[in-house]
Amino acid sequence: MADGSYAGVVIDRVSSALDRVFHYKIPDELKDKTKPGMRVLVPFGRSTVQGYIISLDETTDIPEQKLKAIKKLMDPYPLISEKFIPLIMWVKKEYHCLLIEAIHCFIPPGIRINVKEKKQKVVYLSSDYAEKVESAGKLSANMKAIIQVLEQEDGLPVRELLINTGASQSSISSLVSKGLITVESEETYRNPWQYETAATHPPVYNDEQNEAIRLICAIMSQGRGTVLLHGVTGSGKTEVYMKASAEALARDKQVIVLVPEISLTPQTVGRFKSRFGDRVAVLHSRLSIGERYDEWRRIYNNKVDIVVGARSAIFAPLNRLGLVIIDESHEDSYKSEKRPRYHAREIAEMRCRMENAVLVLGSATPSLEDYHKARQGEYHLAEMKHRVDNQILPEVKIIDMRQELAKGNRSIFSQSLYSALRQTLNNHEQAILLLNRRGYAQFVSCRSCGEAIKCSNCDITLTYHKKGNKLICHYCGLEREYPKVCPNCKSSYIKHFGLGTQRVEEELLKLFPSVRLLRMDMDTTSRKGAHHDIIEAFGTGRYDILIGTQMVAKGLDFPNVTLVGVIAADTALNLPDYRSSEKTFQLMTQVAGRAGRGTKPGLVVVQTYQPDHYSIRLASRHNYEEFYKREIEVRRQFRYPPYSHIIRVLISGDDEKGLINYANDMLEWTRDYISRDLVLRKGLVEIGAYPAPIERINNKYRWHIIVKTDTSEETISGYHLLADALLEKFQSEDINTALDFNPLSLL
Ligand code: ADP
Ligand code: ZN
Numbered sequence: 001m002a003d004g005s006y007a008g009v010v011i012d013r014v015s016s017a018l019d020r021v022f023h024y025k026i027p028d029e030l031k032d033k034t035k036p037g038m039r040v041l042v043p044f045g046r047s048t049v050q051g052y053i054i055s056l057d058e059t060t061d062i063p064e065q066k067l068k069a070i071k072k073l074m075d076p077y078p079l080i081s082e083k084f085i086p087l088i089m090w091v092k093k094e095y096h097c098l099l100i101e102a103i104h105c106f107i108p109p110g111i112r113i114n115v116k117e118k119k120q121k122v123v124y125l126s127s128d129y130a131e132k133v134e135s136a137g138k139l140s141a142n143m144k145a146i147i148q149v150l151e152q153e154d155g156l157p158v159r160e161l162l163i164n165t166g167a168s169q170s171s172i173s174s175l176v177s178k179g180l181i182t183v184e185s186e187e188t189y190r191n192p193w194q195y196e197t198a199a200t201h202p203p204v205y206n207d208e209q210n211e212a213i214r215l216i217c218a219i220m221s222q223g224r225g226t227v228l229l230h231g232v233t234g235s236g237k238t239e240v241y242m243k244a245s246a247e248a249l250a251r252d253k254q255v256i257v258l259v260p261e262i263s264l265t266p267q268t269v270g271r272f273k274s275r276f277g278d279r280v281a282v283l284h285s286r287l288s289i290g291e292r293y294d295e296w297r298r299i300y301n302n303k304v305d306i307v308v309g310a311r312s313a314i315f316a317p318l319n320r321l322g323l324v325i326i327d328e329s330h331e332d333s334y335k336s337e338k339r340p341r342y343h344a345r346e347i348a349e350m351r352c353r354m355e356n357a358v359l360v361l362g363s364a365t366p367s368l369e370d371y372h373k374a375r376q377g378e379y380h381l382a383e384m385k386h387r388v389d390n391q392i393l394p395e396v397k398i399i400d401m402r403q404e405l406a407k408g409n410r411s412i413f414s415q416s417l418y419s420a421l422r423q424t425l426n427n428h429e430q431a432i433l434l435l436n437r438r439g440y441a442q443f444v445s446c447r448s449c450g451e452a453i454k455c456s457n458c459d460i461t462l463t464y465h466k467k468g469n470k471l472i473c474h475y476c477g478l479e480r481e482y483p484k485v486c487p488n489c490k491s492s493y494i495k496h497f498g499l500g501t502q503r504v505e506e507e508l509l510k511l512f513p514s515v516r517l518l519r520m521d522m523d524t525t526s527r528k529g530a531h532h533d534i535i536e537a538f539g540t541g542r543y544d545i546l547i548g549t550q551m552v553a554k555g556l557d558f559p560n561v562t563l564v565g566v567i568a569a570d571t572a573l574n575l576p577d578y579r580s581s582e583k584t585f586q587l588m589t590q591v592a593g594r595a596g597r598g599t600k601p602g603l604v605v606v607q608t609y610q611p612d613h614y615s616i617r618l619a620s621r622h623n624y625e626e627f628y629k630r631e632i633e634v635r636r637q638f639r640y641p642p643y644s645h646i647i648r649v650l651i652s653g654d655d656e657k658g659l660i661n662y663a664n665d666m667l668e669w670t671r672d673y674i675s676r677d678l679v680l681r682k683g684l685v686e687i688g689a690y691p692a693p694i695e696r697i698n699n700k701y702r703w704h705i706i707v708k709t710d711t712s713e714e715t716i717s718g719y720h721l722l723a724d725a726l727l728e729k730f731q732s733e734d735i736n737t738a739l740d741f742n743p744l745s746l747l
């Protein structure tokens, strides 16, 4: 046994000063009970603090008289299974986070606030909070802080809320009396699944499904590997997931199924529950903390075989993992925006490697990187090109908004979309209008020829900056004056552009004053359950038109919806981001594949200033293959991923001048570091410091250092070491530093 005389403990405090392992003596009476992964109380400085044992060692460098002893084991069993300790170390190294931040991924939700109590008081925003807040009068700073925290979280225990905000109980009481929040006494042991489920049986699989299942099973029998399941929407992927899961269970193995947070509507979970019954656990952030804790305990105690959940479910404490499935694997929500900034696919790949399991990535529009790997033979590829029911795809009309302008129509609705809306309303059918949220950044485009103004070095759209009336490239830093005429066609009708859902709502009401509108976007879905409620309200037919950001694309399953309109398909195309064509293609494909689900034929109207852009043209024809060929060529030419690796160091602070100096120091230091190392020098593609596209958030200025390198393993591990050194060197009270390897967005 590896049990030594000293316990290596990580203190449970998020502080870079404490980011190491401290040795403690193990008192004789605890010798037999002390195991790695246990939560302990230890003396630290003048107080007693909580920590986690991550090693038991025979020797220590600490002199005997300085060593202190563990005070108490907090639980009778380790919270973290010993086999996860190497994975914790890997997470720390890979994502440059603190050890304790890596540990927090693996412990049961709510354990740090002793969720074990049977009941606890949890605070929620009231369901009618949005209406009441207008007339609530002036709120104190503490009350505002409480509201702000609750807008981020779906309910928080009183204790945690008070700790997080520094507010007192009286602020909570006043908010309750104003009707803005409610306090609920919650049971912590509840079944998060309150829907009836009738048992279902597998269908007879078609040839494409059989082939995919055969491939997954063959790899499962051999050991580990990754399968990319590329299947059009409705091709029966979920049935393949379920059959593969059943096969894993038959081999006495367990399964994790990840789904994007937003699509955790009852559908996918319900289908697994109906097929596999109580041996399925559900984990996602919309459950109460008690529910999550309870599900975690069921998994830990080996009461379940299948875990269905969002991103963080990849850390589920299963002991016999055989299969991980990531549905809609191209979705951005699999990447954490908080430290550690992990991507669930990367954790899954590492877990599968360590535990000898198979990873299945399923998507109708795989990310370029994943498809590239499949083409290169790094992943196995299964393709399902046909819909199970052979349902025909809806007609997709691409409307050229430049011609609308030429005809004198300056409204945001084309003649076609207007007529289609009118027709839909007359028929008492429903419509969905989609506006891409990613389009809020302002770019400059020509309304005559449709060209968006791009950087001459980068093939990336320039971003309009109000300050100085300039256009700036956020990749190479190029700056230019706001042009008076279009560089392409010399028209003077050019302007910066950016459109919100509220504007669409206003315009619709002008055209159809009595229309019943429902809006779904970041503003209207912050409350717990709001997303679900909006979808449900629309489904009952009480509304005529649903307007929303890309969130609505995921709820497009209503039989009475016969029209889907895309207000401006190009908004995402013009973002200063090398993934903008890919994101546009994914969204358009999703929209085009999902309208007209009922018996009535569907129509999709796509408005665009760039009707000839390949991502829009090919999406309307569902041609992924061709899109991949075009896009991978662009990536190769400009050396974007998968042909390079991007490292981003984002810094932010109050003082703009100080921040710019800091960025330049960091750039100089990094250049110097690279120049002294042959591997780093050889692997470097380019490096620079630029203002971030969103230059200021919450009054903090933002800059970033962007490093592009080649993709060899040697280079990447070299740059990981550089990143460690950089974080060690640049520590500041006033400036916040966030480091991201392969960021999904550079905004
Ligand atoms: P995807 O996940 O690719 O969108 P689903 O697995 O949801 O596809 O399948 C679409 C629909 O077809 C579902 O209602 C599913 O129950 C049904 N289905 C899937 N496979 C078969 C099959 N082999 N025979 C009959 N129906 C099937
Ligand atoms: Zn032009």
Ligand code: ZN
Pocket (backbone or CB within 6 Å): 455, 456, 457, 458, 459, 460, 473, 474, 475, 476, 477, 478
């Ligand atoms: Zn540029």
